[in-house]
Amino acid sequence: xxxxxxxxxxxxxxxxxxxxxxxxxxxxxxxxxxxxxxxxxxxxxxxxxxxxxxxxxxxxxxxxxxxxxxxxxxxxxxxxxxxxxxxxxxxxxxx
Amino acid sequence: xxxxxxxxxxxxxxxxxxxxxxxxxxxxxxxxxxxxxxxxxxxxxxxxxxxxxxxxxxxxxxxxxxxxxxxxxxxxxxxxxxxxxxxxxxxxxxxxxxxxxxxxxxxxxxxxxxxxxxxxxxxxxxxxxxxxxxxxxxxxxxxxxxxxxxxxxxxxxxxxxxxxxxxxxxxxxxxxxxxxxxxxxxxxxxxxxxxxxxxxxxxxxxxxxxxxxxxxxxxxxxxxxxxxxxxxxxxxxxxxxxxxxxxxxxxxxxxxxxxxxxxxxxxxxxxxxxxxxx
Numbered sequence: 277x278x279x280x281x282x283x284x285x286x287x288x289x290x291x292x293x294x295x296x297x298x299x300x301x302x303x304x305x306x307x308x309x310x311x312x313x314x315x316x317x318x319x320x321x322x323x324x325x326x327x328x329x330x331x332x333x334x335x336x337x338x339x340x341x342x343x344x345x346x347x348x349x350x351x352x353x354x355x356x357x358x359x360x361x362x363x364x365x366x367x368x369x370x371x
Numbered sequence: 372x373x374x375x376x377x378x379x380x381x382x383x384x385x386x387x388x389x390x391x392x393x394x395x396x397x398x399x400x401x402x403x404x405x406x407x408x409x410x411x412x413x414x415x416x417x418x419x420x421x422x423x424x425x426x427x428x429x430x431x432x433x434x435x436x437x438x439x440x441x442x443x444x445x446x447x448x449x450x451x452x453x454x455x456x457x458x459x460x461x462x463x464x465x466x467x468x469x470x471x472x473x474x475x476x477x478x479x480x481x482x483x484x485x486x487x488x489x490x491x492x493x494x495x496x497x498x499x500x501x502x503x504x505x506x507x508x509x510x511x512x513x514x515x516x517x518x519x520x521x522x523x524x525x526x527x528x529x530x531x532x533x534x535x536x537x538x539x540x541x542x543x544x545x546x547x548x549x550x551x552x553x554x555x556x557x558x559x560x561x562x563x564x565x566x567x568x569x570x571x572x573x574x575x576x577x578x579x580x581x582x583x584x585x586x587x588x589x590x591x592x593x594x595x596x597x598x599x600x601x602x603x604x605x606x607x608x609x610x611x612x613x614x615x616x617x618x619x620x621x622x623x624x625x626x627x628x629x630x631x632x633x634x635x636x637x638x639x640x641x642x643x644x645x646x647x648x649x
Contacts, residue, residue, distance in 0.1 A: 353612050353613070353615075354612075354613055354615070354618040354623055354624065355595060355610050355611065355612050355613050356612075358595075358596070358599070358610075358623075358628065359599050359610055361628050361629075361632075362596065362599040362600055362632065363599070365600075365629070365632045366600065366601070369636070371600065371601070371636075
């Protein structure tokens with residue numbers, strides 16, 4: 277995780293993240309107690325975020341939860357492929 | 372579980388009007404006038420049906436002003452399905468602690484109904500009405516848990532956020548049973564059509580459906596699609612792997628998904644008129 281990444285204290289539900297909080301490799305950094313709930317995941321998906329890191333090295337829970345979502349996009353099974361098609365569709369249609 | 376079953380057993384029975392409707396609708400000699408006569412005993416239901424059949428969802432060229440006219444234009448099944456779903460929802464909305472979350476669940480149900488209808492069409496089905504209603508009512512058990520086990524339901528939602536287990540297992544650990552078992556039990560108790568009972572009972576385990584395997588499989592894919600599209604809220608956004616046998620049986624790999632997703636979006640936006648049932 278690069279030092280230059282800007283920390284996000286609160287994910288703004290329903291809004292697009294500004295590009296300056298997203299690193300070049302599509303990571304964001306969030307507070308330790310940020311809950312990755314449905315709305316937060318929507319924000320991550322719509323902003324093409326690939327990884328979330330919390331900023332005190334205690335990242336197990338948040339990373340694991342986000343990994344569960346994104347692993348779906350890389351699965352070889354049918355639903356994994358379909359999930360990726362749907363994500364692309366959502367991004368294209370701003371859903 | 373016995374606690375939940377006791378509560379389910381205190382859930383009011385379906386209005387007698389729906390029982391009477393189910394009693395006549397499949398008889399070949401039943402005519403539109405007869406069905407209209409039964410429905411006209413409930414003016415509130417009649418007006419709700421007319422509002423929905425006159426919406427853009429059904430896209431009729433002229434305004435429908437009577438149930439008889441609605442049946443002639445849309446058929447027995449459509450009118451019956453609107454009446455059933457409206458009556459089922461009526462029973463629960465009165466007891467919901469937080470109507471806003473119930474709205475989100477219902478929105479998810481409308482999304483699944485829309486996905487099921489469009490998917491069935493792309494899988495070669497001509498009569499898609501039963502797919503829509505099966506999708507619309509598939510999560511009835513979930514609504515029961517939400518309305519009658521509110522505190523535990525909140526615990527379930529919280530636990531889902533951090534648990535690595537599939538939500539269905541989280542449900543089992545908290546409630547003792549999952550929403551499929553509850554939904555199937557309730558529809559059986561209400562003597563609802565088998566297609567609805569099986570959709571409620573097996574949409575997470577579609578290969579176990581006995582009589583309506585195809586419909587339940589479509590509803591199962593539709594449920595995952597609605598979650599991936601993030602339309603409404605069923606407590607979890609996680610999609611599930613589909614059994615390879617199901618993927619092959621529905622020939623899902625051969626479908627034009629870009630086209631299907633566009634059709635779903637159009638259908639869903641029109642179907643949002645079903646939110647008026649709440």
